[in-house]
Amino acid sequence: MTNLVEALLAGDRLALSRLLTQVENGTQDGRSALNELFQHTGNAHLVGVTGAPGVGKSSLVNQLALHFRKHSNKTIAIIAVDPTSPFTGGAVLGDRVRMRNLAGDAGVFIRSMASRGTLGGLAHATSAMVQVFDAAGFDIVLIETVGAGQAEVDIARLAHTTLVVDAPGMGDDIQAIKAGILEIADILVINKADRPGLENTERALRGMLEMAHPVKRIFQHHGKFEIAESASDEQDNTAQLWIPPIQKTIATDGTGIPELAESIGRHASYLESSGDWSLRERSRLETELDALIQDTLTNQFRSKLPEEAYDRVLVRILERELSPWEAVETLMNGRHT
Amino acid sequence: MTEKKIRVLVAKPGLDGHDRGAKVVARALRDAGMEVIYTGLRQTPEMIAEAALQEDVDAVGLSILSGAHMALAPRILELLNANGQSNVKVFLGGIIPDEDVPQLKTMGITGIYGPGTSTEDIVREIRAAVLVEPAA
Numbered sequence: 439m440t441n442l443v444e445a446l447l448a449g450d451r452l453a454l455s456r457l458l459t460q461v462e463n464g465t466q467d468g469r470s471a472l473n474e475l476f477q478h479t480g481n482a483h484l485v486g487v488t489g490a491p492g493v494g495k496s497s498l499v500n501q502l503a504l505h506f507r508k509h510s511n512k513t514i515a516i517i518a519v520d521p522t523s524p525f526t527g528g529a530v531l532g533d534r535v536r537m538r539n540l541a542g543d544a545g546v547f548i549r550s551m552a553s554r555g556t557l558g559g560l561a562h563a564t565s566a567m568v569q570v571f572d573a574a575g576f577d578i579v580l581i582e583t584v585g586a587g588q589a590e591v592d593i594a595r596l597a598h599t600t601l602v603v604d605a606p607g608m609g610d611d612i613q614a615i616k617a618g619i620l621e622i623a624d625i626l627v628i629n630k631a632d633r634p635g636l637e638n639t640e641r642a643l644r645g646m647l648e649m650a651h652p653v654k655r656i657f658q659h660h661g662k663f664e665i666a667e668s669a670s671d672e673q674d675n676t677a678q679l680w681i682p683p684i685q686k687t688i689a690t691d692g693t694g695i696p697e698l699a700e701s702i703g704r705h706a707s708y709l710e711s712s713g714d715w716s717l718r719e720r721s722r723l724e725t726e727l728d729a730l731i732q733d734t735l736t737n738q739f740r741s742k743l744p745e746e747a748y749d750r751v752l753v754r755i756l757e758r759e760l761s762p763w764e765a766v767e768t769l770m771n772g773r774h775t
Numbered sequence: 776m777t778e779k780k781i782r783v784l785v786a787k788p789g790l791d792g793h794d795r796g797a798k799v800v801a802r803a804l805r806d807a808g809m810e811v812i813y814t815g816l817r818q819t820p821e822m823i824a825e826a827a828l829q830e831d832v833d834a835v836g837l838s839i840l841s842g843a844h845m846a847l848a849p850r851i852l853e854l855l856n857a858n859g860q861s862n863v864k865v866f867l868g869g870i871i872p873d874e875d876v877p878q879l880k881t882m883g884i885t886g887i888y889g890p891g892t893s894t895e896d897i898v899r900e901i902r903a904a905v906l907v908e909p910a911a
Contacts, residue, residue: 452859455831463779527780528805534826535815541822548829552780552810 443474446574451547454574458549461566472566475573480719482515482572483706486594487582488622489603494629496536497689498603498698499582503540505692505699512577513545517567519583519593522552529553533582547576553584561592562729565722568596594622595725598718599705601698603627604643606635620646623682625701631686631694643684680708743769781809781905782832786823787816788847789839796868797838803894804836804901820847824854827863833905834885839869844879852883864904866897 442460445453457475460468487495496518503514518533529552540546549567564581571579583593594600602623620626626643628636683701687694709715740748751769754760760768785801787794794816801811812830814823827835835855839847848867855863864885871879876887886900 452828455828459782459831522810523805526806527808528810530801530805530811530813532813532815534812538815538818538822541819541825548826550810550812550830554780 440474443471446475446570447478449575451544454547454570455549457570458567461570462551462563464563464566468566472569475569478573478575479569480572482568482576482579483599483702484568484572484579484581484597485702486597486600487580487603488584488594488600489605489627489629490608491584493603493605493608494689495582495603496533498601498627498629498687498695499533499580500537500540501687501689501692501695502699502702503537503546503580505695506578507540507543507545509696509699511545513575514547515571515574515576515579516540516546516548517551517564517571517579517581518548519551519553519564519581521584522554527554547571547574561596562726562733564593565596565726591622596722598709598715599624599702601625601627601702603629604639605630606633606639608639624680624705625698626682626684627698628684628686629689632688636686640684640686647682647684680705680712680714739770781834781902782812782830783809783834783836783901784812784814784823784827784830784832785836785838786814786818786826787838788818788820788823788851789841789843790817791839791841792816793840794838796840797836800836800838800868800894800897803898807898807902809898809901820850820854823851824858824860827855827860828858832863834864834866834901836866836868836901839867839871842870844869844871845875848879848884849882864901866901868892868897 442453442457446457457468457471461472462468487499489495499516499518503516506512506514516537518531518537520529520531520533522529531550531552533550534548537548540548551564551567554563568579568581581593581597600622602620602625604626605628620643626647628639628643685694685698685701687698689695706715709718747769751760751765755762755765783804785797785804787797797813801813804811812826812832814826818826823835823837835851837844837848837851844867848865852865855861855865865883866886866888867879867884868888871887871889879887885904886897888897
């Protein structure tokens, strides 16, 4: 495994690809590789791209990557997550269809990923894969996910900058307010801006932004926003705060992409100048540590618990003899034997 | 640890625009629990080999109905080998004349499937080929 790590650090793309597999599968080899690679991480700008299916995330990621490649010498890694079928465990990962004009550029690496449906595991595997790309020296890691609730929030928490993509005609203004997903946006994108209904979508998003009180938002690991005191308390101005801009794009022809790329750059500068970058890093690593502790404890506990004992308790829950909470207590106290 | 997932790239090299077959196979592989990376139409051999490398797949399924298989298939095998991915199994579907089959197999194509092949056969053979020699 050390060989693969060395090869990766030397820029070998096959080694990178194989390590991503190990890390995604959570193998022992993958884990030791992460241990070696971790010291090389912390340099990449992690950009999350999320939004409902069909709003054009893949096309947008494609255009952004093209733009960054054309106008800077930054290297780009893309992680594109698509859902796993809950029934068969299989998946069709089709994001590459929209990213074909990135082929042949050695400064771009695209990896498709199936969500694999393990609770919390998606964010964990994604975070591990991001670390591999970060260690491999990619300047920007774009993480594209399907908009489907909590998983988005988890993955947004990984990113320094989160783009929430909407499109005209995707829902009325109540959708915009109720969906917690908009609150994770650092930049709001209205894609397909040539479609009718643009004004309504824009009005709804703008209205939502105006209703929100601008505060400095940092994720905490239990999913709430911490309202951070600004660096110097007395200057209670909002000039220091980031108000999510609304960017209009047409991903199929590239309209609005330079402005969006510029917004992403400005957000990175803002994070650095305001000190939010390190706060976000801290909360990100805290989340990861928590998740690992949870996983490890769960696995330890389950490995000591005989399968029959678990099944017996499950049957008692089914028969309404025990509530799920009582069942947990029974198992934890070892009274199941 | 998650169980080992079989990852398959399904690609359509060349210029014909008929992707129904590729989509049916992609769907069947998904329903068999595999992770299918679908690349879409009109891929060059270079694009396919690059995608196979980035996705670290166990197998590549090519759908060719244009008659260009004797040019495209060896080129893709050559690129996979050059990238150090000689362990990747390559399967071919589409309109492949019987007389070309022996030569394609000699080149290193693992399985060839014409019209009327049942998707169960394809699934079973891909799984067998990939699991015999687990990808490094």
